[in-house]
Amino acid sequence: MTELMVKAEGVHKSFGRTEVLKGIDLEVRPGEVMCVIGPSGSGKSTLLRCVNHLEKINAGRLWVDGELVGYTQKGDKLYELRDREVARKRQEIGMVFQRFNLFPHMTAVENVMEAPVQVKRESRAEARDHAMRLLTQVGLADKTGSYPSQLSGGQQQRVAIARALAMRPKLMLFDEPTSALDPELVGDVLAVMRQLAADGMTMVVVTHEMGFAREVGDSLVFMDGGVVVEQGSPREVIAAPQHERTRSFLAKVL
Amino acid sequence: MSNPIKAVPVRHPGRWLAGAVILVLAAMLAHSLVTNENFHWDVVGKYLTASNVLNGLKNTLILTVLSMAIGIVGGILLAVMRLSANPLLSWTAAAYIWLFRGTPVITQLLFWFFLAALYPRLGLGIPFGPTFLSVDTNSLIAPFTAALLGLGLNEAAYMAEIVRGGILSVDHGQTEAAEALGMSRAKILRRIVLPQAMRVIIPPTGNETISMLKTTSLVIVIAYFELMTAVQQIYSRNFQTIPLLIVAAIWYLLLTSILTVVQGRIEKHFARGVATR
Ligand SMILES: Nc1ncnc2c1ncn2[C@@H]1O[C@H](COP(=O)(O)OP(=O)(O)O)[C@@H](O)[C@H]1O
Ligand SMILES: [Mg+2]
Numbered sequence: 005m006t007e008l009m010v011k012a013e014g015v016h017k018s019f020g021r022t023e024v025l026k027g028i029d030l031e032v033r034p035g036e037v038m039c040v041i042g043p044s045g046s047g048k049s050t051l052l053r054c055v056n057h058l059e060k061i062n063a064g065r066l067w068v069d070g071e072l073v074g075y076t077q078k079g080d081k082l083y084e085l086r087d088r089e090v091a092r093k094r095q096e097i098g099m100v101f102q103r104f105n106l107f108p109h110m111t112a113v114e115n116v117m118e119a120p121v122q123v124k125r126e127s128r129a130e131a132r133d134h135a136m137r138l139l140t141q142v143g144l145a146d147k148t149g150s151y152p153s154q155l156s157g158g159q160q161q162r163v164a165i166a167r168a169l170a171m172r173p174k175l176m177l178f179d180e181p182t183s184a185l186d187p188e189l190v191g192d193v194l195a196v197m198r199q200l201a202a203d204g205m206t207m208v209v210v211t212h213e214m215g216f217a218r219e220v221g222d223s224l225v226f227m228d229g230g231v232v233v234e235q236g237s238p239r240e241v242i243a244a245p246q247h248e249r250t251r252s253f254l255a256k257v258l
Numbered sequence: 259m260s261n262p263i264k265a266v267p268v269r270h271p272g273r274w275l276a277g278a279v280i281l282v283l284a285a286m287l288a289h290s291l292v293t294n295e296n297f298h299w300d301v302v303g304k305y306l307t308a309s310n311v312l313n314g315l316k317n318t319l320i321l322t323v324l325s326m327a328i329g330i331v332g333g334i335l336l337a338v339m340r341l342s343a344n345p346l347l348s349w350t351a352a353a354y355i356w357l358f359r360g361t362p363v364i365t366q367l368l369f370w371f372f373l374a375a376l377y378p379r380l381g382l383g384i385p386f387g388p389t390f391l392s393v394d395t396n397s398l399i400a401p402f403t404a405a406l407l408g409l410g411l412n413e414a415a416y417m418a419e420i421v422r423g424g425i426l427s428v429d430h431g432q433t434e435a436a437e438a439l440g441m442s443r444a445k446i447l448r449r450i451v452l453p454q455a456m457r458v459i460i461p462p463t464g465n466e467t468i469s470m471l472k473t474t475s476l477v478i479v480i481a482y483f484e485l486m487t488a489v490q491q492i493y494s495r496n497f498q499t500i501p502l503l504i505v506a507a508i509w510y511l512l513l514t515s516i517l518t519v520v521q522g523r524i525e526k527h528f529a530r531g532v533a534t535r
Contacts, residue, residue, distance in 0.1 A: 056438055087443065095440030105435035108531045109453050119439035122449060151531035164435075171439060 009034045009175055009206045010055060014064035017050055024050045026230040027064065032223075034174075037207045039217035039238065042227035043253060048210045051227070052177045055208065056097050057090045068097065069174060095123060098168030102180040104160040106152040112139060112163045113148040116170045124171070131170070138166035142196045158189030162196055169200075176200065178209040212257050218242055226250045301501035305492060306508065314488025315509055321405055321474040321484060326467050328410025333417025338447065340422055351418065358415035364476050367408035371401065371480040401482035409477075413470065420462045424455030456528040464521035468514050485509055 010032035017025040024047045032038050040048050053059045054066060057073055066073040074090070075082040085093075107115050116135035120126040126134075139148050142162040152160050161181055168176060178197065182190040194216050201207060201220050211217060217224055217238045224238040226245075234241060234250045242258075245251045291297060305311055339351035358366070383389035428451050436446040475486035483491075485506055493502040 058434065058437060091437075091440045091442055093440075094438055097438075099435075099438035101431060101435060103431055105429075105431040107432065107435070107450055107454075109528070110531065118449065119441060122445050123440045123442075153531055167439070 007034070008032065008067070009036070009069055010208065011067040012051075012064065013066075015051075015054065015061050015066050016063035017047075017054055017059060017061050024230050025054070025061075028227075028230075028232055030225065030232065030235075032175075032206060032208060034206050035204050036222045037201045037209065037220055038223045038225060039221040040208065040210045040225045040227060041212060041214075041217065041253070041257070042225075042233075046227045047230045048227055049179050052099070052179050052208065052210060055175075056099050056177055057085075057094055068093070091123075095119075095171050096174050098171060098173035098176040100161070100164050100168055100176070100178045100181050102183050104152070104157070104164045104184070106160055106164055106167070108152050111149050111151055112144060112155070112166075115152070115163055116167045119167070120170050135166070135170060138169050139163070141169075141199075142166050143192065156189060157185045158192045161185065161193045165193075165196055165200075174206065176205055176207045178207065178211065180210050180212070182211065182213060214242060214254075214258055226253065228253070296500060297504070298498060298501040301498045302504050302508075305489070305498075305502060305505045308492070310488045310492060311485070311505060311509075314483060314485040317482070318471065318474050318484040318486075319513070321409060321477065322467065322471050324406055325409035325413055325474070326470055328406065329413025329417045329466070329470075330463070332411065332414025333421045334452075336414060336418035337421035337425060340418060341425060355415045355418055358412050359419075363408060363412045363473065364479055366412050367404065367476060367480050370404040370407040373404075401477070401480050404480050405474075405477040405482045408480075409470065409474065413466065416466060417463070420459055420466070421455070424457075424459035425451055427458045428454045453528065457525070457532065460521065460525050460528060464517065467521075468517055471510065471513055471517070 008031050010030060012028045012030040015025055015028040016023065028047075028051060030038075040051070042048055050059060054061050055068060055073065060074050071093070072082075073093070074085055076085060077083075107118065110118060113132065113135045116138055117128070117131040120131040120134065121128055136145075136148060139145060142165055144159060144162055144166070147155060147159060147163075150159075152163070155163065165181075181197070182193050185193065190213070194213060197207070197209070197216070198220050209216075209221070221238040223235060224241045225235040226233050226241065226247075226249075228249050234245065234247050241250065242254060245254055336351045336354060339347040340355070342348050342351075379392050379394060381389035381392035383391070432450055432454065433446055436450045441449070474484050477484060478487045478490075489502040489506045493499045
């Protein structure tokens with residue numbers, strides 16, 4: 005149990021009457037890079053949002069680093085977590101969005117410093133130092149003073165990755181991080197993610213970049229209609245999909 | 259740039275004609291302002307800095323600043339309540355806005371002024387229990403307090419809608435990103451959402467402030483006095499109505515001009531990261 009970073013057991017999630025996740029079972033080991041693929045509307049974003057406490061699950065159990073998501077268990081009773089405890093758990097999980105969601109009124113370095121200063125109460129000097137190192141790491145040492153509107157999509161996404169890393173997360177979630185980018189900018193972002201994986205970060209990556217999934221991913225999950233249809237090693241799933249739905253999806257993206 | 263284009267620009271005879279007409283009209287106006295004795299510029303000059311007028315001006319400023327402060331703080335509070343997931347808070351704010359926007363501000367001013375008739379004594383204590391401290395309402399609600407309550411609480415209802423519009427204009431992805439970083443709700447509002455909402459909030463707030471500058475003249479109904487009351491008192495004695503109205507107009511225009519400049523500065527500050535696109 006404790007050796008897993010993420011464990012999902014029969015996770016269900018509904019919005020009103022529409023059931024979006026219909027019993028998800030997953031395991032992510034520390035240091036693993038799991039890639040998640042699947043058609044639009046299959047529930048990939050919702051799954052990531054559940055892992056990051058942005059949505060409450062309706063049934064099943066979800067653990068991150070051995071702790072239940074959204075609840076505490078005392079005896080056999082579940083208690084909902086308070087806002088403050090949820091916020092504290094989110095600090096340990098980094099999230100990168102398809103549309104970057106950088107704070108437009110702050111420069112790149114201010115974006116990266118914001119949470120360490122406001123949430124972790126790091127000193128500004130310390131947070132700035134760390135932010136500068138992270139921005140250098142993602143190849144943006146010369147853009148620290150730029151506002152998001154002055155950066156290309158690829159640069160914005162790399163700032164967003166640095167912003168998430170500034171909280172020193174133990175798990176990083178990526179929701180189609182390159183889908184909103186011009187093709188020639190995708191490579192820079194993937195290179196940063198590749199390096200992160202090489203450094204041993206545990207990552208769950210929703211992506212349609214099959215090259216990345218094959219080369220960097222330790223496991224590949226194919227979701228459709230709110231269930232995990234197939235999972236396994238990326239090479240095997242891509243080369244020899246077992247299910248018809250996986251085959252027809254792969255035929256479209258490859 | 260080796261061969262710059264030389265072309266005959268499009269002619270705009272209409273613009274020239276309109277410009278000429280306006281110039282002539284402006285010259286006529288300026289001429290009459292100077293030559294028409296009825297303007298009594300000497301009287302204007304004499305009263306522009308008279309102590310009564312300056313006192314009134316001071317009250318106008320104090321009332322405007324304090325009422326807007328109450329309005330803005332109250333407005334933010336009401337907007338957050340209105341957007342809250344708690345239905346009781348949301349409904350309370352909606353009811354407040356309905357009540358205070360739905361009645362004339364003059365009615366509210368008089369209401370606060372005559373509150374003593376409804377509740378002769380106001381006390382501090384446990385609801386439905388013993389009272390620790392009790393004061394005569396008339397001594398607490400002097401014209402100044404009634405003016406502040408009347409103007410400020412009314413303004414809060416209008417500001418609430420302005421702030422709410424501003425908050426709703428901020429992309430939800432901003433809140434989501436901040437939540438994912440572990441920021442608390444209060445921090446997200448203060449550090450992420452409000453600073454971005456400001457771009458939408460400030461222009462109408464400037465309008466509200468300028469409008470408040472002039473609305474303060476309503477406090478005459480509760481026997482408080484400000485700039486407009488001051489000049490009215492003077493011209494009812496010396497019958498120099500036009501010159502004294504000009505005195506008031508000059509001061510209002512001056513204050514409005516200053517506010518416009520200040521508003522521009524503030525707008526520029528909150529446009530950072532956006533205007534540079
Ligand atoms: N907040 C929400 N309210 C209602 N329906 C939602 C909400 N979020 C997602 N959905 C629905 O859930 C389904 C799965 O969405 P999503 O997880 O975004 O899929 P994916 O990321 O795989 O494209 C979609 O049909 C979507 O319309
Ligand atoms: Mg999605």
